Each structure stands twice: as structure tokens, then as C-alpha cells.
Amino acid sequence: MRCGFCLPACPTFRETGVEPESPRGRIALMKAVADGLMDPDQAFQDQMNHCLGCRACEPVCPADVKYGQLIEQARDAIEDHAEHSAPVSGLRKLIFKGVFPHRSRLRLLGKSIAFYQKSGLRSLARGSGVMKLLPKSVREMERILPDASGQGVIERLGTVYPAKGEPIARVALFRGCVMDVLFAETNVNTVKLLSEAGFEVVIPREQACCGALHAHAGEMEQARDLARRNLEAFKDAGISYIVSNAGGCGALLVEYDHLLSEDPAYREPAREFSDRVIDVSRLLVERGRLPSFADEEANAANPVTITYQDSCHLRNVMRSSDAPRQLMKQVANVTFTEMCEADRCCGSAGIYNITQPEMAGQVLEHKMENARDTQARYLLTSNPGCLLQMKLGVEKHGNGSPMEVKHVVDFLYERIAGGGTSGKP
Template sequence: MQRTEHQALTDRMRLTLDEEQLTNCMRCGFCQTACPTFLETGLEAASPRGRIALMKAVVDGIMEPDESFQAQMDLCLGCRACEPACPSDVKYGQLIEQTREAIAQEKKYSMPVKLARKTFLEGLFPHQGRMKFMGKALKFYQKSGLQKLARSTGAMKMFPEHLQQLEKALPEVSGDGLMDLWRKAGFPVRAEKSSSGAKLLIIPAVGETIARVGMFRGCIMDVMFAETNVNTVRLLRQAGFEVAVPDAQVCCGALHAHSGEMEDAKNLASKNISAFQEAGVDYIASNAGGCGALLKEYDHLMKEDQNPSIRNAAVTFAGQVKDISELLQGIGRPLLHKEQDPKTAAVKVTYQDSCHLRNVMRVQGQPRELMQGIPGVQLCELQGSEVCCGSAGIYNMTQPEMSTDLLDHKMENVEQTGAETIVTSNPGCLLQMKWGIERAGTGEHVRAVHLVDLLSESVILDDKMGL
């Protein structure tokens, strides 16, 4: 008799899941108060402890991994807020990704879902040229009048309400990537070859060089937030870093890993490890919490690679990864700010933590310290800033109901701060905050910005140095 899909998934999970991590959970429940989906639903199955129990029940043969089991795995945001709260140091993030990998390999997806996964995960994100084409297409949509036409004719009403609102929250796209914008601005850059002959762009530091930093430009960041990438480089060089931009770098693989496509994630990781290793960098800078978290865990991702040199290189790579705030606050020279007009009232800002920046990279204080160092800025702490905003990669599209519930509660807390500016350190969070402002109807007096862009408004930048 042919095996059922549930039996195949059970066997796959037995092969894939880390048995030690499954048994490490003491069922103490500390994770529950940190878990957004448990706080929203109150259901044991919607908590990390509950999901681990479900995983173990499947592996032990007590239950089948049916549709309700898979729905609970899908409902998880993957924010990993449970990990810092866990006294047993259970690697829940690894368990949920291993489970999703098993599901992805055995699940019979519908044709539209198969097409979407193949188009985006295989056909788009791993290819820099195609991502740039998408950026130019989006720019054409915004600038040509098509966007205005789609809204005025009601064409957008063909899409679900949450996608209509997300479309309104999209930033204005330049159509150019980091290096295109850098060259157009006339900023200093020189071309070199890496040890393998690959193209390497070097941007000199302002003043004495402290270290060479590899700039991870990302895929979504370099399409929708390319100006933030430019500002990242400007701040880094002002702080004394020479910036290297390897042309051979690719997507970090985070969306692939979160979707269970682990082999694709590993292939992308291998390319990035080689690109930055050949660039001879001291640090690797990330300005996206979601990307930085996976880059920081390349050592775990590649630990079973058959090539020892790749495994060793992955460990070195992971140790070099730093969030931009870590480099600016703890390693680089202090940034000089423009003087505040004494007649100008302080601007109230609040900060929404990127889950992966806080929970995986364990960066909390540095962004806040940088904001507090800006003249004329009053930081108003956001209640529940450690709770996921509901973005979580593509979660706001796959789980719109839970995502909007989390977002609406987040915006209620933002209102309590009285802040005029919401600051975050991840592109997904930034889009989610812009969507929240759209939903709350507060766009006239509240804005959302990346930490890097807020800093660049205040810091004295000498961009022509090095020409």
C-alpha cells in the first residue's frame, strides 16, 4: 500500500528534526508570555511550548501531521522571542525551520502556490539582475500614472483589502541600486578585483581607516530602500570604515530558510561566504535585522556541509557579521551631529525592535543609544516594542488576519507615546509600520523611517572626501 502524505511527512520529520532540541524543552512556559500568537489567541498549541509538543508527538508517532498541525506551524511568526526567554536555551528557531523544511519537501502544494514559490524563491530573489528589473518596473508603475489609474478606477479592489493597504504603504522606488545611486551622486569609489578575480568596489573611509567593512546590500533593501543603503555607506565611512561591496554577493536566503527551502538557502549562503571571504573584510555590515540574523547563523546553516573549508569559512563569516548600529556605536569613531536650533522643540521618536535583530543578533541598546545621541530627539519607549509587529517576512501576506491584529495593537501603543516618528531597523518592519500608519489614518503627523535614515538627517557627512 502506498504511503500517505502524513506518513511521509512523519518520516521526513524524524530525519530532519534535532532530537536533542526536542527533548530540551522543560515545558516551564516562560516562552508563552514572549510569544505573540499565544498572547493573541491564548491557545497552548499557538505557543512555542505547544508547537514543540506537537512536533514531538508527530516524531514519537502519537499523532499525525495533519492540516491542523501544519496550520499551527504556519501560524508561527518565527520571531524567536521565545529563545531569550527560555531558561533551557532551546533553539526553537531551528526546530520550526526544520519542521517547515520537512513540510515543504512532502506537501503537495496547489498549482498557484507552487508557481508563486518557484517564481519568487527560485526565479527572482536569488538573481540581482532580475531584482533590479523588478525595481525599475515598480518605479515605472509609480511614476507613469499606472498607480494613480489603478487606484482611481477601482482596479485595486480586485485584491484583498490588506494588499490594497500594503500597496498604498509602498515607498517611492528609485529604480537604482546602491552603487547606481552612489556613482550618480559623484561619491568616491574605486574598482578592484577580489582574490578570485571577481569585481569588488571599494569606497574609502573619511579620515584614517579603522577597518574594512563588507557591505551586505540585500535584495529587497537594494530595490525598495536603496537610498537607505547609500546612507548606510555614508555613515560607515564617516565613522572611519573603508567599505567593500562584493559584486558577487546574493540574497541572504532568509526567505528561503523560513519557507523550508533549506538547500536553496545553503546555496545562497555558500556564494555569500565566498564573496566576502575573497574581499578580505574585517566586518560584514547588515542594515536589515532579518538578513543579519541569518547571516549571523551561517555557521549553523552550513555545519553539515561536506567541505571542511566551507564549514570553517562559515564560522568566520558568522563572527564578522554586525548590525550597522553595532559598528557605529561600539567600533567606529563617534559621529558628529549638526547643532540643534535652540528654538526648535524636541522631536518625539519611538523605536520598534526588529525581532531578529533583538532575539537572534541580541542587539537592543545600540540603536537606542544612537537615537539618544541625536540633538533635539526625545526617545519615547514603546510599550511592547519587543513584540513582533506582524511583518515577519511575507507573514503579512500569508497570515493577514493575525498580522493585522498584531499591527493594530502596535499602533495603539504608538499612539500612547505621542511620537511623531517611528524608527525601526528592518525593511519588513518599516513597511509594516508604514502600513500601520495607513490603517490608523495618522499619515499627516506620523512617519516611519529606518534608523540609518534618521541618523543621516542629523550627522555631518563629508561625502566628497576621497575623490
């Protein structure tokens, strides 16, 4: 089937109008390579790498084509034969093998970034001009990084956190890697919000990176290794759900069954694991004993306006777009304004905004036009990459707007009735 329903859903096709920049075009290229009609040359590799991986094509596909699986297989095949330069090869090895699979090294990374941010080194680096030696996309990301920490959610709360009142269920938090280094406070707020809603929360200490960045970059075997580690980490936790607060992580976690489908030892455990994965917003809406939420610096006569940017993977893979909106609409003294094309990718896409800055920038600029039109005081999202990208968008294209970008969980936890807008301890 070559119907073309995917074309208007695809961000890169909408930006370029070029068939090879669409899901349909990329699948045709994959088939041509598989049939031996063309070589997997640099042009082919570029088209595969231009894909954001947002998977907006999947919900609109009448044939239910699993495009996300196809693009990851293509990138995996590309990496099998790739001849990277020495610097690129070294950087990939450092990121995918040296840092992300190792929790202790992630903590060290967090401490190092925190030292850089708080010791004066950041001001020195910016003032001396040394930052100009880095690519523009890296410099832009450095400017909007949140305060990092070497103290993740386990170091702050322990591995078990009790429910407030009679427990509804025992759940596990998937703490992630980027989330626990750059957004540790969001992880903490997630646990406390779940507790307020009646859930006992456990945080398995041995859990690893989900493997999403590896899978998107064509490092599929490393992604499988990380998946196996996570299956082992969660298997004896005695839980009803595995809770994700990052759309990108959750989207791979729910597909561990596919990722390990060829591994007879882990096929069934992977299916059981994936069946229990749920986004925090959906769990709160469907099972939670929700507290009252209110923005106490506003009132019914002068409510604060908020809007929401969908995490592509949360919407298109986990199919959870209504739950975050339902939660936001329960906050007193708040008006929710739907952003035009809120389901369109922001251009973050893992590290796409660093590796493909031109296309990511075009996508972001159009996104910010719609964000500004909402005149919202807060722009909320459910994924760390989206959060950073939207912060960059406000800085570059906000035209002086006071708009603040927050994770949905942080916004809600700070507005538990009686807590005010400054946050809760």
C-alpha cells in the first residue's frame, strides 16, 4: 500500500515537500536497497538519519505499518557497515558504551556538570570564548541545561517510598538516565505525587538506561543488552506497574517484547514487562486517588493559562495523549489552551537537535509560532528532550515571552492544594 496518509503527518516531509523525506519515501528506499536495486550509499544513509523517529506516521497508517521498527532496522544495518571518522567513532563509543550503560559513571557525569555549573567554570568558559570552539547546537544546549545533580532519586528518597493512606497498588519507577542526572527533581516529584495519589513506589537499584538512544542510533545489540538488564532488575519487585515519566523511555520499554522477540530466554519476560509499563499521567488518571490541585497565585477571575506539547513517543507509541490533558484541566485557577498542532514534533528527537541542527531548528521555529499564539504562561510537556527543546525555543523564538517550560509532573506536584507555586519540599 502506498496511500500517502503518512505524508502530512511527517515533520521532515512538511518542511521539505520531498518524497524521500517522508515515511513512504524512506520505506521505498529501504526496499530498493534490500532488493539490490541501489547501494546503501551516503545519500541513503542521510535520508535514514534525517528521520526524526517521531512515529507520527504510525497512528495514521491504515495498513498499520510498523515504521519505527523499520527505521531502526535500517539504522542498525547502516551501523554494521559504517566507517566513522576516528573522532566520531570515539565519541559514539564513549556515549553508548562508556557512559550510559553505567550508573556510577552517570552519577559522576551529573556531579561533573553540577561542578561546571556552580563553580564558576561555566562563566569562565562563556566569557573566555572557549565555547565558540564547540558546534552551535552544543552551545545552545549548554545554555539551557537545568542544574545537574549527582544525587538521583534513590540517593534522595531510598528504594521504597510509602503510599499516603491505604495503598492502591505497588508500582515501580523507571528512573532513566538523563532524567536522573538532569531532572532528578522531577523523578523525586514523580514519586511523591504517586504517593499522594495512593501508590507505594519502589525504585529498583540495579535498573539501567532504557536503551532508547542506542536503538535510535542503530546500536541495537547494546539496546538489547540494556533491556535484559532491566528485566532482571524489575523481575522480583512485586509490582503491578512500571511507571515512566519520560515519553522517550516509555516508548522503548513498551516495545521490549519486540526488541527481545528473537531471544528465547527473555521473550516471555519481555512481554510481561512491556505489558506493565505505563505513563505516570495515565496511571494517575486511571487508578490514582488524586489530591486537589490549585494554582494559589492565581484565582478564578484571573486564571493562569497553560498549554501542552505532546511527547511524540508518548502520543504515537504509548498512545497516551488524553491523560496529561485531563490532569492539567483539574488544576483550579488554571485555563488550559490547546496549542495548534500540539501533536507535531518539536525537533528534539533524542539527540537529533545536535546531530541534525538545521532540520531540528526549522521544526522548532514552526512549533514556537503555535506556542506563542496560545499566550500561555506555562508550556508543559512529558519528556526531557522535549522540555529542553522547548526551553531553547522560548529562548530563541519567544520574543521576550515570560513563558516557562515545565514537566507536567512538576507543575502538578507544585500545585497540590496548599503547596503554592513555589514547589513543595
